[in-house]
Amino acid sequence: MHLARFPRARFAHLPTPLEPLDRLTAVLGGPRLFVKRDDCTGLSTGGNKTRKLEFLMGAALAQGAECVVTQGAVQSNHARQTAAAAARLGLGCHLLLERRVPHTESDYETTGNVFLDHLHGATVTWHPGGEDMNALALAHAQSLRDQGPRAYFIPGGGSNPTGALGYVDCALEILRQADAMDLRVDLVVHATGSAGTQAGLVVGFEASNSGIPVLGVSVRQPRERQETTVHALADETARFLGVREPIRREAVVADDRFVGPGYGQPTPEMVEAIELLARHEGILLDPVYSGKGMAGLIGMIREGKLTRDQNVVFVHTGGSVGLFAYQHLFA
Numbered sequence: 001m002h003l004a005r006f007p008r009a010r011f012a013h014l015p016t017p018l019e020p021l022d023r024l025t026a027v028l029g030g031p032r033l034f035v036k037r038d039d040c041t042g043l044s045t046g047g048n049k050t051r052k053l054e055f056l057m058g059a060a061l062a063q064g065a066e067c068v069v070t071q072g073a074v075q076s077n078h079a080r081q082t083a084a085a086a087a088r089l090g091l092g093c094h095l096l097l098e099r100r101v102p103h104t105e106s107d108y109e110t111t112g113n114v115f116l117d118h119l120h121g122a123t124v125t126w127h128p129g130g131e132d133m134n135a136l137a138l139a140h141a142q143s144l145r146d147q148g149p150r151a152y153f154i155p156g157g158g159s160n161p162t163g164a165l166g167y168v169d170c171a172l173e174i175l176r177q178a179d180a181m182d183l184r185v186d187l188v189v190h191a192t193g194s195a196g197t198q199a200g201l202v203v204g205f206e207a208s209n210s211g212i213p214v215l216g217v218s219v220r221q222p223r224e225r226q227e228t229t230v231h232a233l234a235d236e237t238a239r240f241l242g243v244r245e246p247i248r249r250e251a252v253v254a255d256d257r258f259v260g261p262g263y264g265q266p267t268p269e270m271v272e273a274i275e276l277l278a279r280h281e282g283i284l285l286d287p288v289y290s291g292k293g294m295a296g297l298i299g300m301i302r303e304g305k306l307t308r309d310q311n312v313v314f315v316h317t318g319g320s321v322g323l324f325a326y327q328h329l330f331a
């Protein structure tokens with residue numbers, strides 16, 4: 001595989017740091033924990049969508065796009081990073097936001113990511129929960145094209161083979177950093193939603209025969225469904241890259257025990273994980289994704305599934321501006 005064969009717009013701050021979490025490791029009693037700081041990708045408070053958007057925006061520019069259309073939940077980090085990337089490249093940005101999450105905070109629809117969407121100059125339309133948002137966004141892109149502007153459609157979460165290339169690149173980056181630190185990585189853990197992050201990581205670690213397993217902590221779908229979606233996208237991404245071997249189904253593993261009542265809905269484990277990282281490491285997680293992802297990792301440690309001499313890398317996928325829409329949960 002050769003990522004330079006694909007058009008790419010450069011705006012992420014890479015490589016992101018790979019750092020030890022010594023205080024958290026001590027508090028939890030091992031294994032040795034490390035964090036891959038993809039909350040520090042640089043664009044508008046960072047996050048994992050920025051790596052995907054380098055390839056998606058590269059494709060959009062290569063096709064002569066004048067604007068991009070995408071969709072997400074109200075507090076979508078993907079929508080915010082897309083709005084920022086479009087601003088950076090001088091493209092228009094149309095966001096379709098879905099009222100997917102029941103909420104009580106009166107400023108949920110104006111603070112955090114929504115505030116930044118507007119600040120970056122995106123055009124926002126609002127939609128009730130439960131609609132086929134990718135179909136709506138595709139139709140919106142088509143209707144813009146009918147009126148003139150060349151619109152490029154980006155699926156929710158930026159999760160298609162083009163976007164997943166960003167996380168193939170991240171897997172290779174983790175390998176380079178770990179080798180330089182003489183760090184043997186035994187497990188990589190992160191929050192999984194629209195599947196592109198896990199699909200890309202799995203392709204990168206499998207195609208390089210690294211032997212590094214990836215665990216996705218689901219924030220939305222039941223395990224079987226999440227694994228099927230991630231595996232399908234991983235296989236498609238591998239073919240897109242020209243990887244000869246199909247991706248093994250067993251290489252895709254998700255844990256759905258930390259979703260709680262549903263996507264974007266709080267759990268006590270998420271609140272505990274956010275407070276632990278804030279108080280012992282000075283790191284901000286987020287309530288929808290990385291807080292539940294870290295809760296999954298803490299849960300595994302408490303179940304005794306990981307030993308003290310193992311090295312675990314948590315990929316921090318960003319999202320901390322979402323904290324402002326959930327302030328009431330914290331003391």
Ligand SMILES: *Cc1c(COP(=O)(O)O)cnc(C)c1O
Nearest residue numbers: 077193194195196197289317319
């Ligand atoms: C989108 C997102 C994820 C999940 O990544 P997917 O590629 O959609 O699975 C994890 N964490 C944060 C903060 C996100 O915004």
